[in-house]
Amino acid sequence: MSLSGKTSGFNRSDTITAIATAPGPSGISVIRISGPTAKHIADKIFIGKTRPTRAKTQTVHFGQVINPATKEIIDEVLVTVFSAPNSYTGEDMIEISCHGGDYIASKIIQEITKIGARLAEPGEFTKRRVFVGKMDITQAEATLDxxxxxxxxxxxxxxxxxxxxxxxxxxxxxxxxxxxxxxxxxxxxxxxxxxxxxxxxxxxxxxxxxxxxxxxxxxxxxxxxKFLRNGIYCVIVGRPNVGKSSLFNRLSEMEKAIVTELPGTTRDSLEQTTIINGITFHLIDTAGLKIIRQPKGAQKIEALGIKQSKNWLDAADIVLAVFDNSKPFNRQDALVYDAIKTKPHILVLNKIDLKTKFNRNILKNDTVYPISAKYNKGIKQLRHAVAKHYQKQPSTNNYxxxxxxxxxxxxxxxxxxxxxxxxxxxxxxxxxxxxxxxxxxxxxSAVTNEAVLDTIFSQFCVGK
Ligand SMILES: Nc1nc2c(ncn2[C@@H]2O[C@H](COP(=O)(O)OP(=O)(O)OP(=O)(O)O)[C@@H](O)[C@H]2O)c(=O)[nH]1
Ligand SMILES: [Mg+2]
Structure with missing residues (x-):
């Protein structure tokens, strides 16, 4: 199926170039050149046994990249030659594998742009692939995914x-x-x-x-x-000091959240992604939910944190509500219990290593998971319970x-x-x-709304 047609101000007669590998130190970097003059440009900067314009398609050649003006050698490289239509973009294409790191690749790109190629826009290689009909838009989106x-x-x-x-x-x-x-x-x-x-x-x-x-x-x-792909937002709530951050650290197996004996330690919400039984969870540690009558000064900051917690609560797929076994159930616990009722939730009773002052009967028919975040007790069972919530889903074959x-x-x-x-x-x-x-x-179809195409391709990295 050919998708050529209106191409929304997008010029395919240009030859484009970009570094296709991620920035930073690495073993090798790959530079891509695509378009009508790709092989001619390679001829000018590459010295090897075969000239890229004479090379067969999908062949790899060892040699040196030089500065064509001074003949100075920039790097030893492998050049892969692709002739249209047998390439990713469907155009003539060159891929240069040079030594890693940003400096050498940038130096080579500089020479390439001096002799006629322009820097590619994000996703432009894939965009070309779509416009020659080698791929439709859903496949381009999948590439991005x-x-x-x-x-x-x-x-x-x-x-x-x-x-x-x-x-x-x-x-x-x-x-x-x-x-x-x-x-x-x-x-x-x-x-x-x-x-x-x-x-x-x-x-x-x-x-x-x-x-x-x-x-x-x-x-x-x-x-x-959708959660199978995007992950599940699992928000930890509870009144101040019940051990939310301690539990967050346990579940994420990281010591990311600060834990202190002072109520109100967590003010900004923290997020950490963790995988439990093959399912991705985005754990969120929040500021404690509590009743504040007149937030002033420092208290005002805390109130903001609390507002954020409420927003998280709305966005949550599942809520872990934490209570403190060493303290009686109070109004703030009641506020928490009330706030989570309409959401899928799991109740957690923390600090079971301390003397019990909490009356579990108040939590009615809900299952309560007893844990000690400090001493790592009951965490395995809790992780299992959280994952089990999502493993009841039917087989995903037809999804x-x-x-x-x-x-x-x-x-x-x-x-x-x-x-x-x-x-x-x-x-x-x-x-x-x-x-x-x-x-x-x-x-x-690629012959679709220009804004839609721009949104899709702008999310790509340069070089893809
Ligand atoms: N004995 C005992 N202490 C715990 C346990 N879990 C947490 N703590 C202690 O309780 C205090 C508060 O823990 P945090 O994890 O900071 O509690 P939090 O709910 O995040 O508190 P805020 O961020 O202030 O709302 C710290 O001194 C922890 O060491 C536990 O299972 N047993
Ligand atoms: Mg905290």
């Missing part, structure tokens, strides 16, 4: 998307809608046989409803399982990951399908279906 994945589920769904799982789904969906649209348009033309005509329409509208319900289920499932852009587009498609089901004028129903198809096409 792959670079950023942090867990197995995110990796799985990104690689499936890269291999075309989402594109395939969109293709099948649009084929189904196209078929129904054509059948409706056909019936409109042969409307003489009124009775037969009505029953046929009914059948087609039922079919649209089926497709719409399927699509809605796919969107819902993706939203429910299709949809990002915010895909979800938004598919929801619009649902709306147009629904409008056509309810439409009494068949011509208008057909127009609605055609609109649904156009909207659906924007998920994969």
């Amino acid at each position: 792959l670079v950023q994945v942090k867990n197995e589920s995110a990796y799985r769904s990104a690689i499936e998307q890269l291999q075309g799982k989402l594109s395939g789904y969109i293709f099948n969906l649009s084929e189904k809608i196209k078929l129904i649209t054509a059948q409706i348009e056909n019936l409109i033309e042969f409307e003489e046989n009124q009775k037969h005509f009505q029953t046929e329409f009914k059948k087609l509208f039922l079919r649209i409803k089926e497709i719409r319900c399927d699509l809605e289920a796919t969107i819902k499932r993706s939203e429910e399982l 299709l990951y949809l990002n915010a852009r895909h979800t938004e587009v598919l929801k619009q498609v649902v709306q147009f399908l629904q409008d056509s089901e309810a439409e009494k004028y068949f011509e208008i129903a057909a127009i609605n279906l055609r609109t649904a198809l156009d909207i659906l096409g924007t998920i994969t």
Whole structure:
């Protein structure tokens, strides 16, 4: 499928270059050059047995990069030559592997830009790949995701998307809608046989409803399982001094949060990502929730921290509410207990190494996990309980990951399908279906809204 068309102020006649590896000290750095003059530029700066313009595609050549003006050797390198269309961008491409670190690579880039290439914009190599039709937009998005994945589920769904799982789904969906649209348009033309005509329409509208319900289920499932990719926000709350930061350190297996005997130690929320039973959790340590009547001075800062805690509480996927076994349940505990009731939560009773003054019966039917954060007691069981919350999920084989852009587009498609089901004028129903198809096409097609493309590619690193 060719996606060439409007290319939104994006010039493919330029030859572009960038360092493709991450900045900082490293074993090697890779420089990419892509575009019509890529091989000619390489000819000018590379001395080896074969000239890049004469080299076969996908071959690697040892030699030196020189400053073409002074003939001074800059580095010993390996040059890989790719001839169009057999390259990542589909254009002539050169990859130079030089010694690592930023200095040498920058020196080579300087020479390349002096003789005609310009620096690539973020994601421009992938953008070119999309515009020559080697990849659709969902696959470009998957490329971006792959670079950023942090867990197995995110990796799985990104690689499936890269291999075309989402594109395939969109293709099948649009084929189904196209078929129904054509059948409706056909019936409109042969409307003489009124009775037969009505029953046929009914059948087609039922079919649209089926497709719409399927699509809605796919969107819902993706939203429910989004945590597999994005991680679960697990927020630790409790009144001051109950041991939230101590628990945060235990669960994250890091000593990141400051722990003191003074209530109000944590003022800013802290975040740490940890993996429990293969699931990514973003742990958040918050300032204690408490009742403040008139926040003044230093207390004002604490009040801000507390406000932040409330925001975190709203954003949480799951809350760990911590209580102190060595103190009686008080009004501040009641405030915490009340605040978390409507959220998925786990109750934790900390400081079980100390004498019990806390009345557990107050926590009613909820399971309470007794721990001692200080002496590392009950932490394993708690970790297990947190992970178990998410392992009840059904098998994820049929799961299709949809990002915010895909979800938004598919929801619009649902709306147009629904409008056509309810439409009494068949011509208008057909127009609605055609609109649904156009909207659906924007998920994969490069000939889409310029702002959408800019947003996607601006998130890429330069050199990708
Ligand atoms: N005996 C005992 N002390 C604990 C335990 N957990 C925490 N502490 C102590 O309780 C005090 C408060 O601990 P923190 O982890 O700072 O409590 P916090 O809830 O984060 O406190 P704020 O940030 O002030 O709201 C410190 O002196 C900890 O050493 C425990 O399991 N047993
Ligand atoms: Mg704290």
